[in-house]
Amino acid sequence: MQGFAEEFLRKTGAFARRCAGMAAAALLVFPLAAVAATATGGTPMVVAYVFPQDALVQPGEIDARAVTRINYAFADIRDGRMGTGYAHDAENFAALTALRKENPSLTVLVSVGGWLGSGGFSDAALTKTSRKIFIDSVMEFLRRYDLDGLDIDWEYPGMAGAGHKFRAADKRNFTLLLADLRERFDAEKQRGGKRLYLTIAAGATQDFLDHTQMARVARLVDTVNLMSYDYYEPGSEPITGHHAALFTNPADPNKLSADDSVNAFEQAGVPAAKILLGVPFYGHEWGDVAESAHGLYQPGKEIPGAYAPYSVIASTMLGHGYMRYWDAAASAPYLYNAEKRIFVSYEDPESIAAKGRYVLEHKLGGIMFWDYEGDPSGTLLRAVDASLGLGTGQ
Secondary structure (H helix, E strand, O other), X not given: OOOHHHHXXXXXXXXXXXXXXXXXXXXXXXXXXXXXXOOOOOOXXXXXXXXXXXXXXXXXXXXXXXXXXXXXXXXXXXXXXXXOOOOOHHHXXXXXXXXXXXXXXXXXXXXXXXXXXXXXXXXXXXXXXXHHHHHHHHHHHHHHOOOOEEEEEOOOOOOOOOOOOOOOOHHHHHHHHHHHHHHHHHHHHHOOOOOOEEEEEEEOOHHHHHOOOHHHHHHHOOEEEEEOOOOOOEOOEOEOOOOOOOOOOOOOOOOOXXXXXXXXXXXXXXXXXXXXXXXXXXXXXXXXXXOHHHHOOOEOEEXXXXXXXXXXXXXXXXXXXXXXXXXXXXOEEEEEEOOOOEEEEOOOHHHHXXXXXXXXXXXXXXXXXXXXXXXXXXXXXXXXXXXXXXXXXX
């Protein structure tokens, strides 16, 4: 995975924000999704990544009763310390923590790193001293903004990611960083402070597992937020494909799916109850795609400037020359426009329903999604809620 969605959202977040502002009033009130939710049993979790960038979170934009946890993206690492990443982070943290009045079970975490912001992790995790400096800054940050914990989004330990510094020692140091964080978080609680949650965003590939010690990591974190999307991305793959297939289609030349990723993480020692299945609220587009098989697994090209959050797919593609197809083997939808020769891989309520059933059947911890701004109408979030049996979805 190459972090396509995050990079595009950094460039185009203002557009998504405008859509969110217009449609916020359309969100329906959900039953509390967080009641009795834990990472080891009980009600499945619904974790939303919120990525406003330099925009302000607007009143009514986030439905606090529809989610268990908010992960605010992203804090940065500068000179080994964690700091704010955007102009209005302080105001946005205040807006999000105020949502606890609507849902007392809601937790608000800050996510640090991301595809473009992971360059400081290798140095921060390198030594006991550097880890202490980083964790001191984390503790100060969490207290200042009244947050409930930290989500480490290191993309990726021991690998270049977006051209970041990396070392072979990252594999061990990633574990040590999490161990030191867990120790400080536990000490904070023992001193009478609040419980602080520690989570990670995990690449859903074998490469990520090969460069981490997931059995040890799993014992240290509350949840592993599995980024089970971007399996196929324009510009990274010469052919089209499902970027978030639930199951592996036998015709898939790369043999990739969320089910395969979940199985690999469980075999690596991660308990099912700590795995949150990642769901994308955005799609990918390929151009110059032949009509054979309605464009699936066909050669295609990246479309410069293409941006496909679900809100855009629903409003400008469905019913506008794009035919929807369903891959029963993969439990994934896709679109093809024969006139424009464009193929689109995306998520919709039917595929989310299948993923919710999968989470329940496999006793996973729940669902997380990137990101809230991709569907301001609430269509996909209602589908998540209904798929996990957390409400009527009406």
